[in-house]
Amino acid sequence: MTMRWFYYAAPQTFYGLAGRLWPWLAALALALTLAGLWVGFALAPADAQQGEGYRIIFVHVPASWMSMVIYLAMAFWAVLGLTFNTRLSGMMTRALAPTGAIFAFLSLWTGALWGKPMWGAWWVWDARLTSELVLFFLYLGYIALTSAIDDVRRADRAGALIAIVGAINVPIIYFSVKWWNTLHQGASVSLTRSPSMAQLMLWGMLLMALAMWVYTLAIVCYRVRTLIIERERHTDWVKALPEVAGVKA
Amino acid sequence: MRWETWSDFWFMGGYGLYVWGSMGMTALLLLLEIAQAHLAHRRALALVRAEQSLENP
Amino acid sequence: MSAFFALVARDLRLAFRRKAEVLSGLFFFVVVAALFPLAIGPEAATLRHIGPGVLWVGALLASMLTLPRLFENDWRDGSLEHLVLSPHPLGLLVLGKIFAHWLVSGLPLVALAPLLGLQFDLPSDALGMLALSLLLGTPVLSCIGAIGAALTLGVRGGGVLVALLVLPLFVPVLVFGAGAVEALNSGLGAQAHVSILLAMLLPAVFFSPWACSAALRIALE
Numbered sequence: 001m002t003m004r005w006f007y008y009a010a011p012q013t014f015y016g017l018a019g020r021l022w023p024w025l026a027a028l029a030l031a032l033t034l035a036g037l038w039v040g041f042a043l044a045p046a047d048a049q050q051g052e053g054y055r056i057i058f059v060h061v062p063a064s065w066m067s068m069v070i071y072l073a074m075a076f077w078a079v080l081g082l083t084f085n086t087r088l089s090g091m092m093t094r095a096l097a098p099t100g101a102i103f104a105f106l107s108l109w110t111g112a113l114w115g116k117p118m119w120g121a122w123w124v125w126d127a128r129l130t131s132e133l134v135l136f137f138l139y140l141g142y143i144a145l146t147s148a149i150d151d152v153r154r155a156d157r158a159g160a161l162i163a164i165v166g167a168i169n170v171p172i173i174y175f176s177v178k179w180w181n182t183l184h185q186g187a188s189v190s191l192t193r194s195p196s197m198a199q200l201m202l203w204g205m206l207l208m209a210l211a212m213w214v215y216t217l218a219i220v221c222y223r224v225r226t227l228i229i230e231r232e233r234h235t236d237w238v239k240a241l242p243e244v245a246g247v248k249a
Numbered sequence: 250m251r252w253e254t255w256s257d258f259w260f261m262g263g264y265g266l267y268v269w270g271s272m273g274m275t276a277l278l279l280l281l282e283i284a285q286a287h288l289a290h291r292r293a294l295a296l297v298r299a300e301q302s303l304e305n306p
Numbered sequence: 307m308s309a310f311f312a313l314v315a316r317d318l319r320l321a322f323r324r325k326a327e328v329l330s331g332l333f334f335f336v337v338v339a340a341l342f343p344l345a346i347g348p349e350a351a352t353l354r355h356i357g358p359g360v361l362w363v364g365a366l367l368a369s370m371l372t373l374p375r376l377f378e379n380d381w382r383d384g385s386l387e388h389l390v391l392s393p394h395p396l397g398l399l400v401l402g403k404i405f406a407h408w409l410v411s412g413l414p415l416v417a418l419a420p421l422l423g424l425q426f427d428l429p430s431d432a433l434g435m436l437a438l439s440l441l442l443g444t445p446v447l448s449c450i451g452a453i454g455a456a457l458t459l460g461v462r463g464g465g466v467l468v469a470l471l472v473l474p475l476f477v478p479v480l481v482f483g484a485g486a487v488e489a490l491n492s493g494l495g496a497q498a499h500v501s502i503l504l505a506m507l508l509p510a511v512f513f514s515p516w517a518c519s520a521a522l523r524i525a526l527e
Contacts, residue, residue, distance in 0.1 A: 041258075051263070052263070052264050053261070053268060055261070056267060056268055059271055082520075102278050102282055106274065113267040113270045114267065117264055134477055137473070137474040138474050141474065144467055145458065145461075148461045148462060148467055149461055158457045158458075158524050161453075161517065161520060161521055162457060162471055165517060172478050177477065177481065180481040219282065222286050222290070225290065233297045234300075239297065244294060244297050
């Protein structure tokens with residue numbers, strides 16, 4: 001079993017695997033998105049308090065979840081990379097970061113657009129939005145650090161360390177922001193205040209969350225393939241790839 | 250179906266700006282991400298080919 | 307252990323030879339503290355309200371300024387490699403450097419802050435809590451900041467990059483540090499805040515040298 005995993009830890013074999021996987025993942029993501037949007041917009045009823053405006057949760061909540069899951073995944077690959085010193089782990093962490101940052105930004109953007117009609121303000125300093133903002137900064141920090149270091153291996157490992165340090169801090173940051181928020185605001189404003197969501201609303205949210213998750217898998221597979229080509233371009237197997245050799249004049 | 254007409258759908262009970270502002274930005278960023286990934290891949294392939302043609306003139 | 311003190315003494319001696327670097331960080335703190343009343347207005351009630359927060363953020367930024375130099379000078383003249391290769395545990399040596407950095411950059415802020423707090427019309431017990439919270443918080447800033455400094459050794463855009471990396475990680479310290487003074491002012495009592503600051507200080511002191519050593523080894527190979 002472990003031999004199997006280490007087999008795919010080699011860039012060459014992973015390249016093939018990812019190449020076979022990503023089209024299917026992309027198709028699945030598309031199907032899930034369409035299903036989720038159908039349930040969310042065509043089937044799910046209006047909310048008693050928030051009317052039609054609540055439908056933003058069909059992107060807001062999945063995006064928030066993904067931004068956190070992706071950061072954990074980055075930390076996972078970071079630990080793996082620093083422990084086993086595998087090249088692929090560094091590439092996985094790097095490939096995950098942009099998607100995670102985008103989801104974090106979308107969480108903030110959609111959060112603001114949800115907050116404006118509901119509470120009259122484009123931004124509220126509630127615990128979850130503020131923690132999400134800090135998470136967005138952590139993503140930016142990782143991307144800035146790995147972009148600034150020229151040596152690829154050093155950049156990977158420095159990035160891995162900051163990802164791990166960030167991941168350890170995220171619960172501390174969340175706790176401290178929660179504390180700060182309850183002291184300064186009194187009433188706690190929570191974005192998922194609905195005690196019992198209608199079944200369809202929940203289904204719509206879960207489908208969209210699944211869609212975003214599968215989308216992430218697809219795009220990360222695709223991106224890692226690009227990174228492999230760039231970094232392993234001096235090897236014979238890359239030079240012999242049909243994409244490279246076939247189109248050459 | 251929930252919606253009587255298309256314009257009801259776009260109007261979204263008065264929340265149109267917020268709902269479509271959210272969905273639109275999401276769609277936009279994810280499409281841009283896909284496009285950027287595709288472009289990066291093409292550039293990587295071109296890089297390999299360019300280096301190869303330098304080695305085998 | 308003697309290696310620890312020797313390194314602290316060495317770093318202090320080097321710092322005193324370059325007084326300008328050290329003093330510029332403190333001067334920055336003073337200037338930033340003066341900028342806020344200028345921007346917001348001299349009304350005493352407002353200043354009392356924002357004072358703890360402003361001073362805490364100022365202290366944070368001032369200690370960030372001096373972070374890049376923590377390892378840089380040693381790295382440039384090769385002594386950092388000697389430290390890494392020496393038989394002494396690197397974590398202990400790194401802790402020595404962090405401690406020296408704090409003595410020179412953090413502790414003066416603790417002394418200055420109450421003086422600047424007078425500019426914000428803070429009552430004397432608030433000044434005391436401000437000093438205490440900074441006393442507990444600035445070492446944490448040095449510890450976490452050192453990790454950022456080690457990771458960005460020799461990287462272009464160093465100073466701003468360290469800030470971008472490390473400021474999000476400072477959020478808990480800021481929240482509880484400034485919060486301690488607020489809590490005292492509002493009569494709620496700051497025991498919880500102080501305990502939490504202490505609870506952040508101890509792990510920081512224990513784990514940061516370890517993370518820094520890893521970061522230095524990554525940077526130096």
